[in-house]
Amino acid sequence: MTPEPSGAAARPLLVVEHLKKVYPTATGGVEAVRDLHFSVPEGQLVCIVGPSGAGKTTLLKCIAGLLPITSGRIELLGEAITAPPKAMAVVFQEYGRSLFPWMSVEANVELPLKSAGVSKPERRAAAADALHAVGLDDAGGKYPWQLSGGMQQRVAIARALAYKPKVLIMDEPFAAVDAQTRADLEDLIRVIWKQLGVTILFVTHDIDESVYLGERVVVLSNSPTVVQDDVVIDLPAERDQLTTRSHPQFAALRSHIYEQIQRAKHNRGTETASTPTVLRRH
Amino acid sequence: MTTTAFGRRRSHRPNAVVNMALGLAGIAGLLLVWELVTRTGIIDPRFLPPASEVLVRFASMLRDLQFWREVGETMTSWAIGLAIAVVAGTIAGFAIGSSRFLERATRSTIEFLRPIPSVALIPLAVLLFGTKMQSSLLLIVYASFWQVLIQVIYGTLDVDPVANETARSYRLGRLQRIRHVVWPTTLPYLITGIRLAASVALILAITAELIIGTPGLGKAISDSQSGGDVVGVYAYILATGLIGVLVNLVARLVERRTLAWHTSIRSELAL
């Protein structure tokens, strides 16, 4: 285990310190997140994996300023997050419910800009660019429910892009689309990330997806949640569905994360990985 | 795929025509039976005059200015009462639905007041307004207000949490969320509420005229009855029935027009 040099040099954009989240309930409260501790430097693409119910969605909602935290601190650009920050966009897993069916695709993409007071020609242009970036040039006038699942998710991504966030948060965005669409969307994310230089937090329960997409994978333990492991993905930057997935290092990383998740299922809030793991190349 | 397209094509247009034809045949059959039972003396024509007589009277009424004045009176109190109920119900519904506190605080009051039949307020209406139009309005507004209020509350409570969180994450303020998320979600419920309220309002308009004697079609029915004009009674009843059908048709048309996205979603889900 050796710490990654480049990650330490860049100033962290997002810092999560001793995050604890207890959902208040009638029976005293559910401790979803116990003690989370990690930071993300600017421009990184981090995948977060963990068993179902690990508290991934809870973590994202706390970071997005949608849920009040119980204790600890979340900082974006040095400022504590208490409400949804301006520099952040969230793509929810339930894309069908996240898009507004009473608005055209274009209006959906433009709405956040409209509410931010961006002028009409400017938001038109931004929406057109964003829809172009996700390959939906012709869908602007349609309604979300006239599109396929994969297309709807791309609209949700376009809406996030048009908002021009510094941090893009995605909660299992491709869980409900077919394998081929999923592969296409994964490549789309890599392209967007490289072109725009945004920081991306990508939650997934798919280990292969996390290794393929990320530069780093944070493995969460079972709820109440701590960081189980923090793995550097030292695969070549140019990724390709065929060659990357058959890379020997891909297999090594994947089985390492698989083991960590297996351990995570039995680990409830005890171990904490503080230094990133780097697997030695075979 | 082909079967769906085929099945759809078969089940749409021709079915509507068949339905319409069946509906007309049903009405014709009813009129025929009505004519027969009265002509053969199975039912005493003093209680139920033959259909042909009623239809002839109805046709001549249509050329009578007095009839149209009565229609105008009934529809005026219907429209004013409905408008008041819709505006009040919508505002109150949004206020109650968007506040947990108000929702809980008003729930039992609503559950208590809503089941009170509007007709139970007739003595109060007479006491306050006599036979003026306000008497009708009181009953109409009371009955249709609940229809709108309940639907609007349901609508505001039906806002999708994911849609709401999406709006919040994009920093839409409270008013913007009401305008872009809560209002569009509630609209289908509101329209349903208006459609229900429109029918109820008509019933109460006629009832008030019939019992209190405020001017309109209801009063015309009771006047015909006390004048021994049985054919007139039936002709007026026919008129109120037709107005009821018309109100419902228009309401459904408006519903379909304004909620293209909503019905489309429903048909998507149904497929």
Ligand SMILES: Nc1ncnc2c1ncn2[C@@H]1O[C@H](COP(=O)(O)OP(=O)(O)OP(=O)(O)O)[C@@H](O)[C@H]1O
């Ligand atoms: N609103 C809530 N009230 C109470 N408990 C909750 C609430 N939301 C989530 N929890 C609990 O918090 C824990 C973490 O939930 P969360 O949805 O964050 O998990 P997740 O990692 O996103 O799971 P999945 O992979 O299935 O989406 C679970 O035990 C869940 O039961």
Ligand SMILES: [Mg+2]
């Ligand atoms: Mg989740």
